[in-house]
Amino acid sequence: MTDFTARRTMMVDTQVRPSDVTKFPIIEAMLTVPREEFVPAAQREAAYMGENLELGEGRVLLEPRTLAKMLDALNITKNELVLDVGCALGYSSAVIAHMAEAVVAVEEDEDMATEAQEGLVASGADNAVVHTGPLAEGAPKHGPYDVIAVQGGVMEVPQALVDQLKDGGRMTCLFMDGALGEVRVGYKRGDTMSWRMVFNASAPVLKGFDRAPVFQL
Secondary structure, three states: OOOHHHHHHHHHHHHHHHHOOOOHHHHHHHHHOOHHHHOOHHHHHHOOOOOOEEEEOOEEEOOHHHHHHHHHHHOOOOOOEEEEEOOOOOHHHHHHHOOOOEEEEEEOOHHHHHHHHHHHHHOOOOOEEEEEOOHHHOOHHHOOEEEEEEEEEEOOOOHHHHHHEEEEEEEEEEEEEOOEEEEEEEEEEOOEEEEEEEEEEOOOEOOOOOOOOOOOO
16 A cells, blocks of 8 residues: 555655755645645545646646645745635645635536535545635635735736735745746736746646737738
């Protein structure tokens, strides 16, 4: 029988801590949440690999290092409401639930959304709820949010998500340009976002987050 607890410890010790992620809430959450329970059953043995895990239809579960460094940059606190966009089967939301007051997870694939909600309940994340709908539209009825995390690549950030972020709130996105991308943290001031680069990573661009075509006459 696979010892997933030992694999979680190894994941943190070899992928998370060496990436300069030392905040206790992140370490504790990633040591606690059973990542293998939030992947397709056929891929449980690959749950702790140090690379994006393919979920099909151009979707991935971000590698542990990428998620951990995104959360490190966001510095989520216990009194904050977080929107987790593209939660897939719910792993990122389960991790964030350990740090935030509440999490609203958005998933447009109905089957994934159902599994995510079941997984969150099973893991004891009673402060997380899954909203089923287009990722680019977020979940406006539950907002505004202190923090927004996008679990996949983007080329442009939909205005709908910016509108759901509180003034002074922050957002992480993985901006893709070719094969390599940059994870940036954006801070909202009034109606504008100010972005700073944090680290390099890569993931497929999510549906609805590609660049709008430019028409020329």
